Amino acid sequence: MNYFKKIMRYALPYKTYAWLNIISNVFYALFGTLAMVSLFPMLSVLFDKTKQLQVEPEWTGIANAKDYAENYLNYFVTEKASNGPEEALLFMVILVIAMFLLKNLFGYLAMFFITFLRNGVLKDLRNDLYKKTVDLPVSFYSEKRKGDTIARITTDVHEIQHSFLSLLELIVREPLTILFAIIAMLLISVKLTIFVFIFIPISGLIISWIGKSLKAQSERVQREQGFFLSILDETLGGLKIIKGFNAENIFYNRFKDSTTRLFKFSNTLLNRQNLASPTSEFLGIVTIAVLLWYGGHMVLVEGTLPAEMFIVYMALAYQILTPAKAISKASYSVKKGNAAAERVLEILETESAIKDKPNAQIKEGFESELSLTNISFKYEDDYVLKNFTLHVPKGHTVALVGQSGSGKSTIANLITRFYDVNEGTINIDGQNIKDITQKSLRDLLGLVTQDSILFNDTVIGNLLVAKPEATDTEIIEALKIANAWEFVATLPKGIDTNVGDSGNKLSGGQKQRISIARAVLKNPPIMILDEATSALDTESERLVQDALEKMMQHRTSVVIAHRLSTIQNADTIVVLSKGEIVEQGKHQDLLAQKGVYFSLVEMQSFA
Template sequence: MNYFKKIIRYALPYKGYGIANIISNIFYALFGSLAFVSLIPMLKVLFDDKKEVTAAPEYTGIIELGDYLEGQLNYFINEKIARDGEMDTLMFMIILVISTFLLKNLFGYLAMYFITFLRNGVLKDLRNDLYKKTVALPVSFYSEKRKGDTISRITSDVLEIQHSFLSILELIVREPLMILFTIIFMLTISAKLTLFVFIFIPVSGFIISRIGKNLKKKSDRVQREQGYFLSILEETLGGLKIIKGFNAETIFNTKFKNSTSRFYKFSNSLLNRQNLASPTSEFLGIVVIAILLWFGGRMVLVEGTLEPAAFIAYMGLAYNILTPAKAISKASYAVKKGNAAAARVLEILETKSTIVDSPDAISKSDFNDELSINNINFKYEDEWVLQDFSLKVPKGHTVALVGQSGSGKSTIANLITRFYDVNKGDISIDGNNIKDITQHSLRGLLGLVTQDSILFNDTVAGNLKVANENATEEEIIEALKIANAWEFVSQLPEGINTNVGDSGNKLSGGQKQRLSIARAVLKNPPIMILDEATSALDTESERLVQEALENMMKNRTSVVIAHRLSTIQNANTIVVLSKGKIVEQGKHQELLDKKGVYHSLVEMQSLS
């Protein structure tokens, strides 16, 4: 129930609908019980099963309530027949029965109408919070989690919560009240018969509860497996070229089939256990009805202590308990399934982000002096990627980081942007530790062009407006011109309003990278971080973009992570990294003259 309490708080903004649902359910339960009681006078008239009563009975106490109500009913029927005749009285009773069933169903519909807004509202808010949390969690969180598993939690797990926990909101008032009102009327008709029924209810409850054991565990297996095969699907769509290029379809087909086979087995086990609830509860109910027929039949035929019309209505009421009892037993299974789904959803919602603003973090909107990296150490898992690394980047300077793959170049970009936090040391801007600057304002000072051209399934303009939501068409075109991208964008069918496809796959690699650069240009930040920004470009595109980058970096502070050394010859400082440490530092010509590591890297690239 702890999970239920945490999820139910999402219903608070919609409590008005909840109150309206409760009121409607109260009337639904009341008229649902009265519908069967209203059959008694009709049956009495129909079978001429009425006692001659000449005076209204007197109320003598709660113990004799059944006899008092029966006397009142007989008196009313006698008076009605004497005044209007038997056929008119029968018609009146039929209208009474129809009216009670009509009111029952009207309030049943209203209850469902109001709960719909509450359930879908909770669903909407829960998904919104999950998405917000998904975006807020650090990049490191998703290096450990499968993306498909996260997608599964936002889609199927949230739906499972709606089908399970939120279904209880319908049952928590309506079904117990239906049982309560029905039992009250049953006691009124015959207390002896009702007490006899209660002997068998605990036995039924015990049998049903035994069936529901281990349902949460079975449900958790199903949901985890669903997350796994969604991950395979997501990876397949992302790496389709590699799968086809290496004829690896069979490998991935096998992985997916194995996962869906496990899902098939787990789902069968879960649903078969769950499906056992309804027939078991119905069979047990019919057993109780059969016993009632035997015991009640003796009261009517042998003892003469119960009227036939009352007994028929009583049987209707007894059967009326079965439906809500079945619903409650099914709900208890749904709660166990919902517990597993809620646990997975709450795991994301309650995950504490490792990258947080300090309580007194400042909002910084300008850059005046220098970006400073002071004796930092960092590791992703066990091995140190950077050790005692220090670097100063004065305002207006371009600093290039070069080195072999795995030397820690891209890690520095991740640390400056606070995608990860350093383990030791600090990074500061104008003397302010970046941990003491809000993440939003820190990233507002930075422009980022990554090695992978990350574009969204949107128009050219939509992709650029990620950097500046309020950018005008003229500003977008100017940014495209600076990035040497306007030449091809202007030739697209709808210009800047052309959709670039999923991950920008309608464009070439060079075109995608130039749009990424245009996006950074449009943001116009004081500090630019270029993580191998020209690595995806052909020689001609590289020349065009390099010119654009040089224009863009004038009077701007830039940290350039370079793969192609020809692109960083004009940098103020070139830093050569090896295994997370600085091995050389200086200008292009200075480093060439040293005949060291940088010289070797240049030689290798010129030979290739």
Template sequence: MNYFKQILQFAKPYKGYAILNIISNVFYALFSALSFIALIPMLDVLFEKENTKVIARPVYEGLSSLKDFYKDYLSFQVNQYAQDDASKALFLVICLVIVLFLLKNIFNYLAMYFITFLRNGVLKDLRNRLYEKTVELPISFFSEKRKGDIMARIGTDVLEIQHSFLSILELIVREPLTILFTIIMMLIISVKLTIFVFIFIPVSGFIISRIGKSLKRKSDRVQEEQGTFLSTLEETLSGLKVIKGFNAENIFNEKFQDSTSRFYNFSNKLLNRQNLASPTSEFLGISVIAILLWYGGRMVLVDGTLDGSSFIAYMGLAYNILTPAKGISKASYSVKKGNAAAERVLEILNTESPLEDKPSAIIKETFNNHIELSKVFFKYEDDYVLKDFSIKISKGKSVALVGQSGSGKSTIANLVTRFYDVNEGAIEIDGEDIRNLTKQSLRGLMGLVTQDSILFNDTVKNNILLGDKDASEDSIVEALKIANAWEFVKDLPLGINTNIGDSGNKLSGGQKQRLSIARAVLKNPPIMILDEATSALDTESERLVQVALENMMKNRTSIVIAHRLSTIKNADEIVVLNKGEIVEQGKHNELISKNGVYKKLVDMQSFE
């Protein structure tokens, strides 16, 4: 139950609905039991002889005679109303039964009405918190997790928790109360018969509990497999061009079908075990009823210690226990199933981000002097990607990082923006370690244009506004002009209000990259990080955007990662990397004259 204690924390804002649900359930359980007790006077009217009528008001003589007092009091009231008219008496007791069943169902509806707000509120808050946590966790977390698995946890696992959440509330309040009130009424009718019945109930409970033991394990496997095939689907949609281009449809079909086949088998085992709960509990309940019929029938027919109308009402009460007992057994299975879902959801919620802001973190709003990377070592897994890397970038200067793939260039951009933390060494801005700054204020000082132009399924305008949500339309158009994007945006059907599709796929690669640059232009930050920002542009667009970038980079500190010589040759300093270490450093002409690694890269046209 530890998982559900954590989930129940999400119910606190809705405790008012929980209280109203409990109150409604109390009345539901009470009227559920009373509705059967009300059958006794009706049966008496139908079957009792004339000499059993009560014409004098009965006197209460203690708890032991409560049943007789109740029967006699109802009989007296019916006799007072109906006098000698049996049809009037029948009408009265039928009205009583109808009113009690009506009240029972009204409170049943109210209980479900209030629980709906609680369930859906918890569902909403849990999904919101999961999404917040997903955005908050570092990028490294998602290199180990499949995206489809995260989607399964936010979608189906949270839904499973919602259903289990309802079940556990019924388990705690509604069904036990129904059973409790019913048992009280049964004890009032016959203590001896009730004790006899309850000898058999623990046996039934033991058998039912044995069935549900393996449910959590089976649920785990079902939910994990759901995450697997959703991941395959997500990868398929992301890489559809490659799949089709390499005629790999059959490979991915097999991969997906293998996963859904495993899901099919696991689900069958889980549901068949779960479906066994209801018939088993019902059969065991009927067995108890059969024993009750035999023993109670003897009390009526042989011993004469119980009257017929009370015994029939007692049978109704005994059957009334079956429905909540079945509900409890189903709810306990549902809780076991939901436990597996809760474990998967809470695994994300309880994950602590290594990049959390310190309690004393500083909000830095300006950049004044320099960025310095000092003796930085970093590795993603086992091998160091950067080794003893040191560089100082003064305000207003541009530094270009060059080297072949895998030399650690993009890693530096990831470290400066604090997508990852260094293993050793430090990165400082104006002499302050970036780990002592709030992530939001650090990234607020930086504009980022990545190699992959990441755009969202929204309008051009809303994609650009990520740079500055309060920017005017004129500022957006100006940013688009600087990025050489206005020329195609103005011709779109709705201009800047045109939706660009999933990942911006309605646009060409060059157009997408120019929108990414416009977004950074609009942000207007003091530090620019360009991670191969012009790699997707054609030669003409690159030339125009390069001029725009150079204008934008004036008086700004820039870290430029590029393969193209035209992008970096005007940098104030060029740093040449090889396997995570600096092998050369200087201006373009200086490095060419050294005739070293940089000269070889230029000659080999590696930048192209």
């Protein structure tokens, strides 16, 4: 129940609806019992068993409440019967209808109020999960499947709604229905009620035994749902590769294996869960059957219980069955919900490895230098950067080159603080980036990556990510600097044209120029370009390179380059190998040394 308590914190903003639901459920349970009890006077009239009572009885205390209620009822029926039995019977029928009407009215009101609470909790839980998903560092998702995260925000939260939040509907209504029914049953016959309750612990033990393994089985189902969603996500993202390599069967078999496992796990889970209702109903009917035998003995043999009271008693006993079944099903649902809540809370309670210090400062601008001093970093066991030192004066362009795996992109990840260094410091104007807020750090940085990340939105929507308050004029100016306006202007709706999922309606060069326009619009003092032209054809590379050069004017830039032809004008070129600097200098100076850089240029020239 620990997870249940944590999830219930989300219900606090909606406590008004909870109280209204509780009040409505109290009346629902009360009128539900009174509806059954109101059958008694009607049966008395029908069987002509009403004792004639001409004098109104007097209240003599709570100890005689049952006798007083019965005598008053007889007196009331006697008064009505004086006008004819039809009037008495009609009144009793109206009374029964009124009780059932009030019961169902308050039942609807209870559901009406709980709807706002359930959906409110669902909304807030999903909002917090999404916010946490965005807040967690990039490193968190390098070990997680995207599909698993999607499953937690969708299916697991949905499971919580149908388990924990369904319990809110039952937590007051069903116990009160049982309580009021038991009180009425005790008033009719204490002896018979005690006999009934001998069987209830036996039923409870059997139901508990059925539900014990549900949590573990539910966890397997939810984990497998995350796995097949991951396969689906990878399939949609890599459809060209799958088709290009005729790998449809490989992925189909992988997906089919997952759904087969899900089929088996779900069958086991649902069959165990479905056992709840028939089991509780059978046990209830056994109790009713025993009750018929024992109560019938009291009516027919002992003569200690009137027949019409026994019929009402049976109706009350049967009324207990429905809420008892609902409670037993809810106990199973809580076990399933517990597994879902555990997965949801795992994300919500994950401590971010990268977070602002309590006294982190807001840095407004960039004055003099970006410096990386003796930094070392490893993703897992082996260091990918070792004792790396680099100083980038304001207004300078520094290019990082080297073979794949030499640590170039890692430097971009560290400057943007997607990861934190293991050793050493990264300073802006002499201030450690760990001492300033992540938001103000990233406000100083512009990022253009090798993969042109665009969202399924319009051109203007993708650019407004960088500057939400930008005008159309500013948008168009940024597009012109990025050499993108020439093709955006010809799109069907111009800047209001949707670019498709991941920008798939555009070519690679067009997507990259939109990405550059986004960085231009942000207008940051420090620009980080992570192999921004490596995936482009020659013509697109020329247009993008021209756009980059215009963008980098009067800015401090760190350029991670794959194509060396794009960084010949850099103020400093740093050559990396296995996480260490092996050469640095200007283009011509490094060529003259005929070292590693010269070899890289020769290889690309030859290629």
